[in-house]
Amino acid sequence: MRASKYLTATVKETPADAVVISHKLMLRAGMIRKVASGLYTWLPLGLRVLQKVEKIIREEMNRAGAHEVLMPCVQPAELWKESGRWDEMGPLMLHLKDRHERDFVFGPTHEEVITDLVRNEITSYKQLPINFYQIQTKFRDEFRPRFGVMRTREFIMKDAYSFHIDAQSLQQEYDNMYATYCRIFDRLGLDYRPVLADTGAIGGNASHEFQVLAESGEDYIAFSDSSDYAANIELAEAIMPESEREPAKQELTLVDTPDAKTIAQLVDQFDLPIEKTVKTLVVEADESVEGGLIALIIRGDHELNELKAEKLAKVKSPLTMADENSIRAVVGAGPGSLGPLNLPIPFIVDRTVTKMSDFGAGANIEDKHYFGINWGRDLEYTDVADIRNIVEGDPSPCGSGKILIKKGIEVGHVFQLGDKYSKSMNATVLDQNGKAQTLSMGCYGIGVTRIVAAAIEQNHDENGIVWPEPMTPFHIGIVPLNAHKSPEVMETAEQIYQQLTDAGFDVYLDDRDKKTSPGVKFADMELIGIPHRLVISDKGLEEGIVEYKHRSNAEKENISVTDVVAKLK
Numbered sequence: 001m002r003a004s005k006y007l008t009a010t011v012k013e014t015p016a017d018a019v020v021i022s023h024k025l026m027l028r029a030g031m032i033r034k035v036a037s038g039l040y041t042w043l044p045l046g047l048r049v050l051q052k053v054e055k056i057i058r059e060e061m062n063r064a065g066a067h068e069v070l071m072p073c074v075q076p077a078e079l080w081k082e083s084g085r086w087d088e089m090g091p092l093m094l095h096l097k098d099r100h101e102r103d104f105v106f107g108p109t110h111e112e113v114i115t116d117l118v119r120n121e122i123t124s125y126k127q128l129p130i131n132f133y134q135i136q137t138k139f140r141d142e143f144r145p146r147f148g149v150m151r152t153r154e155f156i157m158k159d160a161y162s163f164h165i166d167a168q169s170l171q172q173e174y175d176n177m178y179a180t181y182c183r184i185f186d187r188l189g190l191d192y193r194p195v196l197a198d199t200g201a202i203g204g205n206a207s208h209e210f211q212v213l214a215e216s217g218e219d220y221i222a223f224s225d226s227s228d229y230a231a232n233i234e235l236a237e238a239i240m241p242e243s244e245r246e247p248a249k250q251e252l253t254l255v256d257t258p259d260a261k262t263i264a265q266l267v268d269q270f271d272l273p274i275e276k277t278v279k280t281l282v283v284e285a286d287e288s289v290e291g292g293l294i295a296l297i298i299r300g301d302h303e304l305n306e307l308k309a310e311k312l313a314k315v316k317s318p319l320t321m322a323d324e325n326s327i328r329a330v331v332g333a334g335p336g337s338l339g340p341l342n343l344p345i346p347f348i349v350d351r352t353v354t355k356m357s358d359f360g361a362g363a364n365i366e367d368k369h370y371f372g373i374n375w376g377r378d379l380e381y382t383d384v385a386d387i388r389n390i391v392e393g394d395p396s397p398c399g400s401g402k403i404l405i406k407k408g409i410e411v412g413h414v415f416q417l418g419d420k421y422s423k424s425m426n427a428t429v430l431d432q433n434g435k436a437q438t439l440s441m442g443c444y445g446i447g448v449t450r451i452v453a454a455a456i457e458q459n460h461d462e463n464g465i466v467w468p469e470p471m472t473p474f475h476i477g478i479v480p481l482n483a484h485k486s487p488e489v490m491e492t493a494e495q496i497y498q499q500l501t502d503a504g505f506d507v508y509l510d511d512r513d514k515k516t517s518p519g520v521k522f523a524d525m526e527l528i529g530i531p532h533r534l535v536i537s538d539k540g541l542e543e544g545i546v547e548y549k550h551r552s553n554a555e556k557e558n559i560s561v562t563d564v565v566a567k568l569k
């Protein structure tokens with residue numbers, strides 16, 4: 001690719017609304033542009049990376065024996081009514097009406113459509129097992145799209161669905177997909193962990209998430225410090241022995257515009273054992289926090305942590321901050337905006353609380369987020385890991401070692417669904433005895449667009465992105481110095497460009513004219529994250545050499561012009 005004919009849309013300034021590093025760098029490197037909240041255009045540079053990710057996923061899914069299909073984004077309401085999810089999905093699902101006033105949705109996922117296909121096409125156990133996948137656009141009307149392409153409303157997912165005659169066959173394919181996911185994330189060069197995941201209403205021990213470890217992750221992973229045990233923290237709690245779990249299981253009723261008084265009443269209503277183990281505090285944020293915050297902290301009987309109180313010095317009295325370790329739940333009222341959260345007014349707590357840590361509120365004070373929003377998964381927002389019931393140092397639920405907590409970005413999820421969809425949608429095949437059998441089903445998702453952001457979270461430095469080789473948009477960058485004065489420099493650059501391109505490399509030749517200084521070209525190449533850089537200069541050519549530098553290595557190396565291709569191969 002010649003830079004003079006390419007959209008090199010690099011930006012020097014850090015965009016104001018970007019919080020996490022991958023979002024900042026993707027905007028600055030010219031990979032993406034925002035169209036509206038949670039909607040992005042992928043520019044040529046970003047799309048190159050995305051397509052490399054897709055290619056690896058496709059190769060490994062094909063290798064694993066899955067068959068690629070392409071289902072429509074827009075799906076008829078009837079299928080969702082049949083499965084029972086029409087009412088379940090809530091505002092996450094985008095509803096559409098066609099010109100005849102018929103109901104449709106923009107698919108947030110495709111279990112219904114694939115189950116419908118399979119019940120029509122597959123009739124005999126002899127056609128099983130079978131696994132279909134697609135790489136396709138999903139739409140989820142996320143409450144709060146954020147972090148660039150990490151949590152968007154429109155995103156690309158690889159979703160696969162397998163069908164089986166029995167649970168044993170499902171388990172085999174689940175293991176196959178698990179191994180395939182490991183190969184995919186290994187090939188992508190990500191530092192990830194498979195972790196046990198919550199199976200929600202379906203139950204069982206048959207779901208794993210693939211989590212890329214990163215500070216900006218929205219999930220909390222509980223690791224054992226002395227075994228392979230790793231679980232999404234909700235699950236870690238769910239499988240803890242009953243005796244070690246928080247006993248509280250309170251009903252929380254709907255609250256309108258809660259103020260301090262209402263909140264106090266709420267506590268009574270929860271019937272929390274306040275006198276014994278819980279104290280209540282009302283925290284009001286001062287005017288520096290837009291909109292302010294009223295929060296109630298229900299905490300254990302620890303003494304207050306004075307240090308934390310100091311950190312919150314900007315907040316008006318009555319102010320006290322609970323010891324983070326003792327926080328068990330936070331009920332909040334956000335009149336206006338909670339820092340960047342922009343919660344609607346009022347912040348209505350309207351769900352049944354099954355775990356004390358299921359709900360909460362947050363404040364953004366001095367660029368630091370204090371309390372946690374954990375109102376269902378989609379509102380998760382906290383810097384205080386131990387706002388949950390599980391804290392570091394707790395005994396691991398696996399029985400071996402103590403808990404370590406790390407943050408992760410969910411890039412993949414495998415799930416044994418069993419007969420959840422096949423039963424409600426009546427998907428059966430005939431077995432050996434000619435008897436109708438309900439199918440067993442597994443589903444397997446990968447966040448294709450999210451992976452690009454997750455990779456950057458793990459691979460960057462102060463100058464920009466440092467691409468893992470398999471994802472990089474360009475392998476090699478060439479900078480011809482003062483080419484406008486020296487035709488020989490440009491000629492050699494063109495020759496090397498051609499040789500490397502012919503050898504199968506993606507090459508970026510920065511042939512922009514003298515208005516773009518060498519300094520800017522070097523900076524752009526670092527920002528974009530191209531792993532290998534060649535600089536061609538008059539001086540070097542006099543000695544028959546070009547300068548080579550690796551993106552993550554400060555040292556430069558001279559290599560002979562004739563050796564360039566061999567050296568980079």
Ligand code: ATP
Pocket residue numbers: 109140142149150151152153155157377410411412413445446447448449450
């Ligand atoms: P999350 O917990 O992050 O909301 P999820 O559990 O709702 O994700 P799944 O239904 O398991 O997501 O979908 C499969 C994959 O799709 C996820 O593992 C994730 O990588 C990706 N994904 C889900 N929601 C989004 C989104 N809003 N933006 C980008 N990728 C997403």
Ligand code: MG
Pocket residue numbers: 377378
């Ligand atoms: Mg989600």
Ligand code: MG
Pocket residue numbers: 377410
């Ligand atoms: Mg999830």
Ligand code: MG
Pocket residue numbers: 209410412413
């Ligand atoms: Mg998931």
